[in-house]
Amino acid sequence: MSASPFVKVCGLSTAQDVAAAVAHGADALGFVLTPSPREVSPALAAELLSAVPAAVATVAVFRSEDADTAIRLSRQAGVGWIQLHGRRTPEDIAAVKAAGFHAIRAVRMDAGASEFEDWGEDFLLIDAAVPGSGESWDYAAVRELAAGRRWLVAGGLHSGNVAGALEQSQASGADVSSGVESSRGVKDPQLIAAFLDAAKTIAG
Numbered sequence: 112m113s114a115s116p117f118v119k120v121c122g123l124s125t126a127q128d129v130a131a132a133v134a135h136g137a138d139a140l141g142f143v144l145t146p147s148p149r150e151v152s153p154a155l156a157a158e159l160l161s162a163v164p165a166a167v168a169t170v171a172v173f174r175s176e177d178a179d180t181a182i183r184l185s186r187q188a189g190v191g192w193i194q195l196h197g198r199r200t201p202e203d204i205a206a207v208k209a210a211g212f213h214a215i216r217a218v219r220m221d222a223g224a225s226e227f228e229d230w231g232e233d234f235l236l237i238d239a240a241v242p243g244s245g246e247s248w249d250y251a252a253v254r255e256l257a258a259g260r261r262w263l264v265a266g267g268l269h270s271g272n273v274a275g276a277l278e279q280s281q282a283s284g285a286d287v288s289s290g291v292e293s294s295r296g297v298k299d300p301q302l303i304a305a306f307l308d309a310a311k312t313i314a315g
């Protein structure tokens with residue numbers, strides 16, 4: 112890793128939590144537009160991101176919706192990035208990029224080697240088996256497979272392990288949801304601040 116890590120805070124649903132993430136240096140904010148305890152409507156996402164500085168990436172997160180649906184909902188929300196989980200093809204990433212969005216493609220840490228190849232996404236996101244579950248894994252395990260890629264480590268991160276996860280994995284950045292919550296789906300501004308402070312101690 113040769114630059115300050117790119118840190119995304121996912122599953123935001125209140126103005127207070129958005130403000131905490133921005134104030135503590137988040138590089139990207141995630142809005143879940145798919146069924147989840149953190150789901151928000153495109154209209155609420157649009158309202159929340161109207162206060163976000165242009166330098167901060169805004170990301171709509173999808174689980175299994177097709178690329179056209181993800182693009183339509185993301186346009187309603189007004190985000191600049193789309194994060195796709197689930198079974199995907201290179202054509203999905205091409206469609207997202209052709210529609211003018213940056214793309215994050217999520218894969219499980221135990222995916223086949225072909226899924227770690229470059230499909231044209233801006234970041235690969237390597238996550239636990241169940242996205243948003245708070246489940247941790249051996250973050251060093253994909254270090255060789257992902258070497259040379261721009262990629263984010265995710266799954267079970269919190270302020271106490273994010274620095275170690277970044278060092279062990281050599282990821283370009285980190286993504287968090289459960290680890291900055293006081294209960295499932297409820298973000299805590301103090302935990303958001305602590306996570307960002309811890310992640311940002313890692314610098315090139």
Ligand SMILES: O=C(O)c1ccccc1N[C@@H]1O[C@H](COP(=O)(O)O)[C@@H](O)[C@H]1O
Pocket residue numbers: 121122141143145146147148149172173174196236238239241242243244245246265266267268286287288289290
């Ligand atoms: O957070 C969710 O509810 C979610 C739903 C559907 C797809 C992705 C989701 N979140 C992603 O999960 C990881 C974070 O997981 P954790 O809770 O920190 O273990 C991250 O990539 C989020 O963007």
